[in-house]
Amino acid sequence: VLRTRNCLKLKFKANKDKKVAFILFNYPPGKDTLGSAGNLATFDSLIKLLDRMREEGYTVSGYPRTRHEFIRLITKKNVVNQGNWTSLARLKESSFKVSLSDYTDWFSLLPEKCRKEMVANWGDPPGSIMADEEYLYVPGLQFGNIFIGFQPARGVHADPTKTYHDTALPPHHQYYAFYRFVEKVFEADVALHFGTHGTLEFLPGKQVALSESCYPDIFMGTMPHLYLYTCSNPSEAMIAKRRSYATLVDYMTPPMIVSDLYGSFAQMETDIHSYYQLESQSPVRANELKEKILNDARENNLIDIEAKDADINKLYNDLSEMKGSMMTKGVHVMGTSLIGDDLVDYVLGIVRFDRGELSSLHKSLALGYGLDWEETRKNPSKVLEGGKLAGVICDQVNQEARSLLAEVLVNNSPIKKAVKKQVRGKLNREAAHKLTETLEFAVTLGERLSNNHEIDHMIRALNAEYVSPGLGGNPIRSPGVIPTGRNTFQFDPNLIPTPLACRRGEEVARQVVECYQKENEDRFPETVAVVLWGFETMKTQGETIGEIFHLLGIRTKRSGLGDMVGLETIPLEELDRPRIDVAVEICGIFRDTFPVALRYLDRAFRLAASLDEPDDKNYVKKHAKAIQKALEKEGIPREQAEQLSVARIFGPSASNYGTDVTCLLYTSPSP
Numbered sequence: 001v002l003r004t005r006n007c008l009k010l011k012f013k014a015n016k017d018k019k020v021a022f023i024l025f026n027y028p029p030g031k032d033t034l035g036s037a038g039n040l041a042t043f044d045s046l047i048k049l050l051d052r053m054r055e056e057g058y059t060v061s062g063y064p065r066t067r068h069e070f071i072r073l074i075t076k077k078n079v080v081n082q083g084n085w086t087s088l089a090r091l092k093e094s095s096f097k098v099s100l101s102d103y104t105d106w107f108s109l110l111p112e113k114c115r116k117e118m119v120a121n122w123g124d125p126p127g128s129i130m131a132d133e134e135y136l137y138v139p140g141l142q143f144g145n146i147f148i149g150f151q152p153a154r155g156v157h158a159d160p161t162k163t164y165h166d167t168a169l170p171p172h173h174q175y176y177a178f179y180r181f182v183e184k185v186f187e188a189d190v191a192l193h194f195g196t197h198g199t200l201e202f203l204p205g206k207q208v209a210l211s212e213s214c215y216p217d218i219f220m221g222t223m224p225h226l227y228l229y230t231c232s233n234p235s236e237a238m239i240a241k242r243r244s245y246a247t248l249v250d251y252m253t254p255p256m257i258v259s260d261l262y263g264s265f266a267q268m269e270t271d272i273h274s275y276y277q278l279e280s281q282s283p284v285r286a287n288e289l290k291e292k293i294l295n296d297a298r299e300n301n302l303i304d305i306e307a308k309d310a311d312i313n314k315l316y317n318d319l320s321e322m323k324g325s326m327m328t329k330g331v332h333v334m335g336t337s338l339i340g341d342d343l344v345d346y347v348l349g350i351v352r353f354d355r356g357e358l359s360s361l362h363k364s365l366a367l368g369y370g371l372d373w374e375e376t377r378k379n380p381s382k383v384l385e386g387g388k389l390a391g392v393i394c395d396q397v398n399q400e401a402r403s404l405l406a407e408v409l410v411n412n413s414p415i416k417k418a419v420k421k422q423v424r425g426k427l428n429r430e431a432a433h434k435l436t437e438t439l440e441f442a443v444t445l446g447e448r449l450s451n452n453h454e455i456d457h458m459i460r461a462l463n464a465e466y467v468s469p470g471l472g473g474n475p476i477r478s479p480g481v482i483p484t485g486r487n488t489f490q491f492d493p494n495l496i497p498t499p500l501a502c503r504r505g506e507e508v509a510r511q512v513v514e515c516y517q518k519e520n521e522d523r524f525p526e527t528v529a530v531v532l533w534g535f536e537t538m539k540t541q542g543e544t545i546g547e548i549f550h551l552l553g554i555r556t557k558r559s560g561l562g563d564m565v566g567l568e569t570i571p572l573e574e575l576d577r578p579r580i581d582v583a584v585e586i587c588g589i590f591r592d593t594f595p596v597a598l599r600y601l602d603r604a605f606r607l608a609a610s611l612d613e614p615d616d617k618n619y620v621k622k623h624a625k626a627i628q629k630a631l632e633k634e635g636i637p638r639e640q641a642e643q644l645s646v647a648r649i650f651g652p653s654a655s656n657y658g659t660d661v662t663c664l665l666y667t668s669p670s671p
Contacts, residue, residue, distance in 0.1 A: 002222035003245065010189050010224055011464035015057035020462065021147045021188035021223075022046065025198050026080055034071055034080070034150075037195020038230050039254050043067040045228075045334035046194065050146065052335075052455050053462075059144040079139040081130065081152040081178065088132060095137035098177045098185070100126055103136055106180045107173070111213040117170040117204075122155070127173035129155060136177040147186050151198045152178045168655035170204055171215060179219040190462060191223045193246070196230040201240040202657065207592055208242060216243045226461050228334070231481050234472025234490045235534035235589045241488075247467060249458045252484045253475055255329040255342040256349045258398070265319060268296050272316045276389060313381035320380035320391050324398070326476065335455035343449055344405045347442050349476050352401070361401050361442070364435040368425015369393060400424065408439055409446040415439045448483045457485035474539045490538060494596045495564070497542025497549075502556060505546020512547070513577065526619040527581040534589030537597075545597055552620060553579040554604045567604055572617055579608050581619040584649045588657030601649060609646045620646070 010018065024035045024042060035042035044067050054060050064070040074080065077094035107115065107125050122129070126136045130152070140149035152175040179200075182188050193200070205214025212218070227246035229237045232253050240246045261269055271293050278286035294310055297303045302318060303310045326349045329342070338346055351361040366373035371384070371393065380391030400422060407418035415436055427435060461467050470486025471478065497505065516525045528551055532544055549555060549567075553575045557566040572579075584601065591598065608620040615622035624645040631641035 003224060006189070006222055007224045007464045010462075013189060015053075015463075016059050017145070018058060018189045018462070019145045019147070019187055020053075020058070021149070021182045021186060021191045023182075023191060023193045023198065024148065024150050025193075025195060026150045027153070027199075034074055035195070038197065038233065039328070039331050040195045040228075040230065040251060041067070041331045041333045042195050043070040045251075045332075046070070046148075048333065048335050049455055049458060050143075052459060053146075056459060058146070060146045061144050063141075063143040063146070073141070077139075077141070079141055079148075079150065081139055081150045081174070088130075088137070091130070091137050091139060092135075095139045096181060096185070097135040098138060098181055100134055100136070103173065103177050103180075106176070106184070110176075110218065113213050114170065114215065114218065118173065118176070121170055122172040125173050126177075129153075129172045130174040136174050138174075138178050138181045142186075147182065147188065149178070149182070151193070151200065154199050168204060171219070176219065179221065183221045183223050188223055190226060191220070192226045192228065192462075193240075194228050196228075196233055197236055197240065201236075201243045201246075203243075204655075205243070210243060214243075217245075220244055224464065226458070228458065229488060231470070231472055231484045231488065232474050232539070233535055234488055235538050235593055237472055237488045238490050238593070239589070247461055248488045249454065249461055249467060250470060250472065250484045250486055250488045251334055251454050252332050252336075252452065252482075253328070254332045255338060255346055256326050256476065257329045257345045258348070259322065259325045259327045261319065261323045264296055264300055265322065268293060268300075268302075269316070269319050269323070271296070272312060272319070273389070273392070275312060276383075316381045316391060317379070320377075320394065324377070324394075334458075335452055337452040338449040340410060343409055343446055344402060346449060346476075347409060347445050348402055348405055350445060350479050351405075351438055351442050355441075355479075358441055359434040359438055361404070361435070361438050362397050364427070364431050364438060365397050365400050365404075365423065365425060366393075367431040368423060368427045369397070373397070396424075404439070405442060408443055415443070445479060445482065451483070452485065453483060454485035472538070477539055490593075491541075493594050496537060496594060496597050497545040497556070497564070499556075499558065501541040501543045502546035502549065504540070505543045505548070506550040508543060508547045509550035512551070513580070524578055525580055527583055527623070529583045529585070532584060532586045532590050534587055534593050537590060537594060542597065545601065548582050548584065548601065549604055551580040551582050552604050552608045554608060556600075564600065567600060567607060569607065569611060572613065578616065579611075579613070579618045579620055581623050582648060586649060586651035588652045591651055591654075598649065605646050605648045 024046075025037060026033055027036060035046075047063070047065065047067070047070070050060055050063055064073055078090050079094060103125055107118075110118075126132075130137045138149065140147055142148075152172070154169070155172045155175070182191060200216055200219060203215035203219065205211070205216055210217040225244055225246045227237075227240050227244075227248050229240065229246075229248050229250055230253065231250040237248055237250070241248055271289055275286055275289045275293060278289060290312065293312065293315070294303065294307070297310060297315055298305050298307065302315060329345075348361075354360045354363065360373065362377075363373040366376060371390075376382075376384075376390045377394055380389065380394055382390040384390055384393065404418055404422040407413045407422055408415055411418075413421070418439070419432070419435065423435075457467055467487040469489050470484070471480045472488040472490055473481050475481040512528060513524065517523065530544060530548055537544065553570045553572070554567050555570055556564045557568055558564060582605075586598070605620060608618065609624040611618055611621060613621060615625070628638075628641045628645035631644055632638055636644070
């Protein structure tokens with residue numbers, strides 16, 4: 001009720017009187033991670049937003065004008081929530097102070113359970129982190145009515161026995177003092193966590209419907225809460241929304257470019273083209289050139305250093321795959337629209353794939369040469385009619401696609417005119433229609449990407465106005481994510497995996513098996529290890545789950561609406577291989593987000609193990625029998641051993657989100 005009332009106050013309060021607390025991140029602690037945020041240029045974005053806020057009448061002045069000036073100011077004043085970075089004496093000079101008596105009053109208001117947990121882990125107030133006998137220290141900067149501070153560390157670097165994302169570890173005293181200072185002393189009208197992501201939403205407490213003894217609920221107090229969050233991580237964004245009551249304003253992923261080849265890799269590609277020409281013209285020179293190619297491949301770790309020979313076709317295929325891969329270009333600056341080459345490259349990354357009824361741009365253009373794009377792309381070393389390499393034609397199609405997009409997106413040419421000018425191949429009526437549809441889709445995407453409203457929508461959020469909802473995910477895979485600046489929502493996790501994801505997962509499973517067979521004398525793998533990430537599952541709609549199902553020889557049963565309602569086995573005659581066992585590791589976010597999918601996965605393993613099939617055709621059953629026998633030998637009762645023998649899904653405990661390996665690496669003493 002109080003938070004709702006404060007939202008209404010925020011809506012009607014004059015901008016000049018509003019106090020805004022920006023909370024930035026610094027993990028792992030150190031000068032090289034100041035303002036760390038996933039794929040975001042934090043300080044450049046912050047300056048752009050402060051500029052706009054000043055235009056909107058907020059009381060803000062005196063802040064640095066460049067990223068470098070911001071970082072210099074922070075390092076000069078030691079405005080970092082990490083006591084082992086500098087001496088406490090230096091921190092005192094530029095930090096806000098919370099007296100021990102004030103903190104004791106705040107601490108006394110905590111539920112008894114929370115007080116006991118904090119004292120048991122961190123000692124009596126004020127503790128030893130960022131505190132002395134009189135004060136707890138809150139490093140921060142203030143520019144008029146704007147406070148900028150860094151979220152306190154979880155304590156793991158002060159005490160390496162603690163863990164960063166361990167939701168069973170209570171926060172330390174200075175962590176609590178920081179948030180109470182923002183609310184009670186600075187008197188923030190709104191708190192804005194800036195970038196992806198912090199630790200508040202991972203503090204101990206219930207996962208849903210938080211109570212008065214859940215730390216995220218306690219620490220946010222009654223402040224309205226905004227969170228600038230990447231559009232591409234809806235899994236953890238939902239945790240921030242669910243556990244810290246955040247209104248999300250999402251930001252775009254960085255520009256994308258085709259990686260292409262460079263240096264020795266580009267030279268290798270040229271040499272291979274020459275090798276193919278010399279094979280028939282001059283075998284001796286071809287062999288000499290092959291030795292050079294193999295030496296370059298060894299030096300660049302494309303083949304084993306001890307390899308005496310290698311398949312040039314495979315090497316060329318690998319280079320072509322590298323050449324066509326997409327990669328990020330820098331980081332995103334909040335409110336920045338894509339223009340020119342960046343716009344063309346990003347849209348190109350999206351329209352290179354089929355999307356339902358919408359045909360890939362490259363597929364349509366390849367038809368003009370009488371070629372199947374997928375077949376040509378997957379086999380660039382194939383020699384086509386006329387003696388040209390498929391890889392050379394792929395390059396032509398890629399260049400044609402880029403030139404065509406540049407014509408309609410940058411030069412604003414009408415689609416028909418652009419096609420006539422840039423397309424060299426001869427398209428039939430159907431292919432031309434498909435191409436036009438794809439280009440119309442590309443133009444719509446271009447308009448959205450070239451009109452970024454993230455800052456506009458953040459200003460709306462600061463006014464407690466409606467922020468429209470938007471799908472979260474990878475914009476390349478799910479263009480519906482665009483435009484950004486919206487309040488992220490996920491999707492219905494009960495619909496995962498989708499039918500399309502199952503089909504794509506089936507193809508991945510087939511490739512995994514084929515790759516193994518090629519390297520192991522045509523034998524089938526008996527067990528495949530798979531990691532299930534919440535983030536990846538949301539982006540792909542469950543492709544990896546579909547892969548697991550197909551490895552097991554299981555498929556989903558769907559209702560008329562497409563919902564998954566059960567599982568059925570694929571007959572061995574249809575599968576044409578043994579059922580392959582799978583060892584699955586899950587992360588904590590997957591555990592919390594996809595309980596229905598987990599139950600179906602467990603059923604799939606038990607279904608496969610229960611089939612009346614020979615061991616050499618069902619590795620799940622074969623391994624389950626061996627595991628049960630070993631467990632019974634260790635004294636486990638038969639019924640329990642039978643249950644455990646088909647357990648294939650492993651992950652962190654219910655109170656944790658990871659294995660803490662990264663944290664242990666960061667906190668381990670140097671040898």
